[in-house]
Amino acid sequence: MTVPDPAAPHPTAAGVTPSRRSGAPAARQRHRDRLRTQLRRGSTRRFLLLLAILAGLGLITAVAPVPAADELPALVDRLGGYAPVAAIGVAALLMVALVPRTVLTVAWGALFGFWQGALYTLAAALIAAIVAFTAGRLLGRAFMTERSAGRLARLDRWFTRQSLAGVLTVRLLPLGGFGLISYGYGTTGVRPGPFLLGSIVAIMPSAFGYAAVGAAVTAPGGIDWFAAAPAALGLLLGAVLVHRAWRARRHGAGPEQDGATPAVADGCSPAPAPAPTVHRSPA
Numbered sequence: 001m002t003v004p005d006p007a008a009p010h011p012t013a014a015g016v017t018p019s020r021r022s023g024a025p026a027a028r029q030r031h032r033d034r035l036r037t038q039l040r041r042g043s044t045r046r047f048l049l050l051l052a053i054l055a056g057l058g059l060i061t062a063v064a065p066v067p068a069a070d071e072l073p074a075l076v077d078r079l080g081g082y083a084p085v086a087a088i089g090v091a092a093l094l095m096v097a098l099v100p101r102t103v104l105t106v107a108w109g110a111l112f113g114f115w116q117g118a119l120y121t122l123a124a125a126l127i128a129a130i131v132a133f134t135a136g137r138l139l140g141r142a143f144m145t146e147r148s149a150g151r152l153a154r155l156d157r158w159f160t161r162q163s164l165a166g167v168l169t170v171r172l173l174p175l176g177g178f179g180l181i182s183y184g185y186g187t188t189g190v191r192p193g194p195f196l197l198g199s200i201v202a203i204m205p206s207a208f209g210y211a212a213v214g215a216a217v218t219a220p221g222g223i224d225w226f227a228a229a230p231a232a233l234g235l236l237l238g239a240v241l242v243h244r245a246w247r248a249r250r251h252g253a254g255p256e257q258d259g260a261t262p263a264v265a266d267g268c269s270p271a272p273a274p275a276p277t278v279h280r281s282p283a
Helices: 023-040 042-063 069-096 101-112 114-147 151-162 164-172 178-186 192-218 225-251
Strands: none
Touching (some): 042 114, 042 178, 069 101, 069 178, 101 114, 114 151, 114 178, 114 192, 151 164, 164 178, 178 192
């Protein structure tokens, strides 16, 4: 007759020892410890602050009261010579707060006319792009650098390598709002100069086009549609740059000339080079 060892763990009715049952709480505790460690990092806290700012701006935009359209012309008249400064500042603030740029451009075209409406919104878009890009760079870039891997890392390298052409491509495609894209670009490795230049060139056609639509609402017979030549020029320039970027992407250099082998680009170590063969002549 076999006598059980009193020091051995007794199996439960389900056949699981107490040590195995305690494995799940231990794993959850390790997960909580890792999460607390990540939250203690400054990059994580800054990124969470950026997300909170974006959520708060979106909420404010959704619930904020909208002034009546018939009150705006009288307000512009009361501002007098300060109206252009107020128009640029308010439009920039609203774009930073994720208000669609299209709505603002049409409204500014109706209030200030074709040329003034287009130029005011272009200036406001430049200011908003600087503010949103800077916020994304200060609050989100470090977090993305530390956490990016796999597809996210390859996407970040694509944005950094394409630079101006990449900004033009993203801006010309209906991928998101003007402000949201500006915040997102701040978390990438793109330099500020190409980002701002690509943003202005890409939005120029729509700025003049939507301003003309807004001006036509208040003065249907007072719009010279040939004055929209800058829009056509911006659209042509954007198309040329995007085409050149596409051709360079298709016929350009391989990954080795981009500074990394395919294995390195995928996050793996490159294969070691074969050892040279030494031929010895017979004595």
